[in-house]
Each structure stands twice: as C-alpha cells, then as structure tokens.
Amino acid sequence: MNVTVVGAGYVGLVTAACLAELGQRVVCVDHDQARVVLLQAGGVPIYEPGLDELVQRNQQAGRLRFTTSMALGVEHAEVLFIAVGTPPQEDGSADLQHVLAVARQVGRLLTHDLVVVNKSTVPVGTGEAVQRVIDEALRVRGCQGLACAVVSNPEFLKEGAAIEDFMRPDRIVIGVPPGPAGARARECLSQLYAPFNRHHERTVWMDVPSAELTKYAANAMLATRISFMNEMALLADRVGADIDAVRRGIGADQRIGHSFLYAGTGYGGSCFPKDTRALMHTAAAHGSPMRVVSAVEAVNRMQKRHLVGMVTQLMGEDLSGRRLAVWGLSFKPNTNDMREAPSRVVIQALLARGATVLAHDPVAGSEARRVLTEDMAAQPGLLQRLHLEESPEAVLLDADALLVLTEWKCFHSPDFARLRDLMREPLILDGRNLYDPALLQALGIAYLGIGRRNALGVARLALTAPMQAAAKALRAA
Structure with missing residues (x-):
C-alpha cells in the first residue's frame, strides 16, 4: 500500500519507519528542509532506541523516502497520516494550526480518492474540522466527486519503547465516520493493520469523536495514577510507611495492577502535561469541568x-x-x-x-x-x-x-x-x-x-x- 506520513517528528518518524518495515511503500513529508536532508543521509534527529537502524534499513530497501514536497506526498498516498505537532496554547488548548494547514494542502492537491488519518493528538471535534477544511478546498476546485474520509487513529507510543509499542500494540484504536466513505476507510485500514491482527484482533473500532476522546482519557488515567501515588508517598513519609511496600501491596490487586504506580518527581514529556491540560480545556468549553484531572495536574506541579x-x-x-x-x-x-x-x-x-x-x-x-x-x-x-x-x-x-x-x-x-x-x-x-x-x-x-x-x-x-x-x-x- 502507498502510505504518506506528514510530519517527521517523534510520532511521524516512528510511524513511517514501522509501516515501511511491514512492507508498505512510505513517503514521509516534513517542511523542515534541514531535517529532511539529515534523514535522507541516514541520520535521525531524535533519540529513540533502534529507530536509526530501522530508518536506514528501510531507506536502503527503497520502502521509505523523505521529502519536503507535499505535492509528492499527496500524489503518492492511498492513506495519508497527519502526524504534526499540536503544541499547547496559553489557555491549555491544543494548537491545531499545523493539522489544519495539512488539511488545506491535501484539499488543494488531491486528485484521487484518499483516506486521511489523524495520528496527531487532537481534541474531540478535530476530525470534523479537518473534513470541513478538505471538503471546502475540494469544493473551490470543483472536485466534490473525490472521496476523502477523515479517520482518527491516535498513537499510544511510549518514548524509549516506541518501536516495540508500534510493532506489538495492545490495541489499535480507530474511529471512522459514518456512511460509505467510512466503510471504505475501515476496509483500507483493516488491510493496512492486518499484520497486527493475524493471531489476535487488536483493533477497536468506534466513531471519530470517541477515538479522539479515548487518547486523552488514557493519558489522563495514567497521569492520575502517578499523581495519586505521589500524594500517597508524601503521606508515607509523614506516617513512617514505605511507599514501595504500599505499591506492591495494592498492585497485587488485579483490579489495580502494578503499572504506573511508581512515586517520583512528577510526570513530564510531550504527552501527559499537554494532554491533561487540553482535556481540561475541552471539558470546560463543554460545561463539564474535569475536577479530578485538575487535581492531578496541580499535584504534579507541586511534585x-x-x-x-x-x-x-x-x-x-x-x-x-x-x-x-x-x-x-x-x-x-x-x-x-x-x-x-x-x-x-x-x-x-x-x-x-x-x-x-x-x-x-x-x-x-x-x-x-x-x-x-x-x-x-x-x-x-x-x-x-x-x-x-x-x-x-x-x-x-x-x-x-x-x-x-x-x-x-x-x-x-x-x-x-x-x-x-x-x-x-x-x-x-x-x-x-x-x-x-x-x-x-x-x-x-x-x-x-x-x-x-x-x-x-x-x-x-x-x-x-x-x-x-x-x-x-x-x-x-
């Protein structure tokens, strides 16, 4: 299958390299010329164990190419992944300007049917916004007859173990729109992700808003466990308990489990802080404040x-x-x-x-x-x-x-x-x-x-x- 990934950052580069490793013909597009030149030369701009070897191997095999040309990327694609950044704005909301800019370019360049996949972490409603932008650009060009379905397929990659997470996922969440376009998109992505489902069905199908919310809910839940244990650790210090013993004691309960129960200096990175704030912003905008998540964020700042x-x-x-x-x-x-x-x-x-x-x-x-x-x-x-x-x-x-x-x-x-x-x-x-x-x-x-x-x-x-x-x-x- 011909796949284009727009964005050669952390998520985009891992997605492009892993899909190429699975035998797909992948073009990865990025506007940063220096980054593309580095990648074309076999270099990798980020540190992720095993990623440099994966990129080099698939470039040499002809399955992975890097370019700054969006026109080439759109022309190549049967499936196009949007994997650009959604940095936080001052109010905590996700900045969607890069996502929507890609959508506008797709609408201006598209000449064939396409499945567009939102891989970037985006708030609920982004899939509909991307669809509107593409449809409007197609309308202006008089190309309303082209079928372009926008799908949500959030990533669940842990930095430091991203290749393992992509190649051996515990679940693949895909949200498809209703109607014939959604049915075609589901068929296309079923084929793309077939290698992961041969022995066990890992794909969880749902509507687009549910898939978008699933990503934020997952990260908020994990962040909650971390902040909870950090608060318990502070209490353990006061009462003379050992938080590691407490962790083992509660983790043995199958309803709780051991993951993300480690006390520490607070969570960081590109996901948990940004996504909890974006979730709080979305909830507030819909009149449903996230009181638990707000407390999680406050605890983390103090920790x-x-x-x-x-x-x-x-x-x-x-x-x-x-x-x-x-x-x-x-x-x-x-x-x-x-x-x-x-x-x-x-x-x-x-x-x-x-x-x-x-x-x-x-x-x-x-x-x-x-x-x-x-x-x-x-x-x-x-x-x-x-x-x-x-x-x-x-x-x-x-x-x-x-x-x-x-x-x-x-x-x-x-x-x-x-x-x-x-x-x-x-x-x-x-x-x-x-x-x-x-x-x-x-x-x-x-x-x-x-x-x-x-x-x-x-x-x-x-x-x-x-x-x-x-x-x-x-x-x-």
Whole structure:
C-alpha cells in the first residue's frame, strides 16, 4: 500500500519507519528542509532506541523516502497520516494550526480518492474540522466527486519503547465516520493493520469523536495514577510507611495492577502535561469541568518541586557554596526529550538559590543545555554555576548531596562505596526510588527517597529542624 506520513517528528518518524518495515511503500513529508536532508543521509534527529537502524534499513530497501514536497506526498498516498505537532496554547488548548494547514494542502492537491488519518493528538471535534477544511478546498476546485474520509487513529507510543509499542500494540484504536466513505476507510485500514491482527484482533473500532476522546482519557488515567501515588508517598513519609511496600501491596490487586504506580518527581514529556491540560480545556468549553484531572495536574506541579523542598529543609534556603550532583536530565530514560522534564524545575530552583549544580545524563546533555539556556534567558548568570559532565562519577566530587532525577539503567547499581568516598556528604535524594534504603544505611549513606528513607536520612532531617529555626530567628533579629 502507498502510505504518506506528514510530519517527521517523534510520532511521524516512528510511524513511517514501522509501516515501511511491514512492507508498505512510505513517503514521509516534513517542511523542515534541514531535517529532511539529515534523514535522507541516514541520520535521525531524535533519540529513540533502534529507530536509526530501522530508518536506514528501510531507506536502503527503497520502502521509505523523505521529502519536503507535499505535492509528492499527496500524489503518492492511498492513506495519508497527519502526524504534526499540536503544541499547547496559553489557555491549555491544543494548537491545531499545523493539522489544519495539512488539511488545506491535501484539499488543494488531491486528485484521487484518499483516506486521511489523524495520528496527531487532537481534541474531540478535530476530525470534523479537518473534513470541513478538505471538503471546502475540494469544493473551490470543483472536485466534490473525490472521496476523502477523515479517520482518527491516535498513537499510544511510549518514548524509549516506541518501536516495540508500534510493532506489538495492545490495541489499535480507530474511529471512522459514518456512511460509505467510512466503510471504505475501515476496509483500507483493516488491510493496512492486518499484520497486527493475524493471531489476535487488536483493533477497536468506534466513531471519530470517541477515538479522539479515548487518547486523552488514557493519558489522563495514567497521569492520575502517578499523581495519586505521589500524594500517597508524601503521606508515607509523614506516617513512617514505605511507599514501595504500599505499591506492591495494592498492585497485587488485579483490579489495580502494578503499572504506573511508581512515586517520583512528577510526570513530564510531550504527552501527559499537554494532554491533561487540553482535556481540561475541552471539558470546560463543554460545561463539564474535569475536577479530578485538575487535581492531578496541580499535584504534579507541586511534585516537581518536592526535591527542592527536601534540599532547602536540609541545607536552608541559601544554597551558596553548596555543590549538588544530579543524575538524569531527560524526563524519562531512553530518550533525550526535555519537554516538561522535572530536572528543569529542580535545577533552575537550585541555581536560583545559589547552588553549584553538576549534572550528568548519558544522552540528553546537549538538549538539556539548550532548553535550560532558554529557561534562564532572563538570568544568564545562573548558567555559570551549571556544569554538565561526561560521567556519573565526575559530578560526585565534593558534592553535598546527589539528586537522582531520571532512572537510566546506568544509575541503577553504582559503586556506593566509591560514591560515598567521593562526596563531601554521603546523602542521596532519590527522586526515582532506585535504591534500597537498608543497604545504604549499612554503608553509612543517608537516603531520602519519595516515600522511602533510612534512619540516617531521617536523622539528617531531624537535625536540621532546630538549625533552621535558629537561622530564621537570626534573620528576623
């Protein structure tokens, strides 16, 4: 089948490469000429395990081409995927200008029947809007006889495991419009996705608005589980419980399960923050406010600052002269994505309080420097105290504390004795709950996680309380 994917970003590039791997003839269109030139040369502009090999293999086999020509893309396509960005606007709503721009181009260029698939994450009603834009462009050209059905096929790809998710999906959600055009679209997509349904039917068919809402509902549910566990972790700290034990206890209930029950520094990335806000905006516009989702978003904002609060509780608001080590910058492992990463909030807050921050990430270092430079454009002097190092050990020398912000595998089993000897103070603030508090206790390392801690960590907190009160009294005097 001839497939065109418009957009060579994260979703579009993974979709194009995976469909080519399945034997489809794929053209991927992007307006960014530099990106297209890079892809044509076999490079990949994003970090996703296995994606570069997949792109190169299918280019060499002649199944995958990259171009800036929308005309070529439309001419080639039996099925055209829209996979362009829908960034959040100031009010939280999704910006659909790129989606609708593609629709206008399709309407102006189309000369044959086509199935248009919305792969971008879009609010309810976008399918109808895209259909109207295409139909109007066809009407102006006098081409109303062409059949063009707009379908919703939201993506459910996890960054860091996107190829696996695409190739072995747990479900394929497709919303088709009513009538003959929808029936033809269903037949076409049934053929396209047939390899995934040979042994088990994974496609869930529905109407277009339901498919659009399904995407937002799924991400909001997962975000809810994360924020719920983060609130439970804060309570666990207060009552002396271990959130990991609680997680295992409730996860054993089959009605709940273990997924997305890990307490941490809050969720980030391109999906959960953007999609929860867009869902709240859509709900408010229809007079049905999402009170639970609003609370989820509020909890997440506070959670990103939780480790900063721990640092100031231990060391005071003025962190001048303090050296703080950070392991992990990307919002999750196996990606260099810094969008909405908790590290951005944590590092900026520490620098603003006078700390020197030494950070290491195995992949995201250059991207982190770029976004942090943008974040602190109004305070460029802060960046002088941020040092991005090439190795995890390099950040530990004379550090007053280590903050773990991303659960990269290379951080899972460090040489704790070496870590203890390098640091000025053997103290770990574990934002991902990677380590065993009892093991670190035996090694003489104070440990404070998210809803987990050892006696040395608790003692550090207890010692600081009177010291903080005394400092406050001195300042007031």
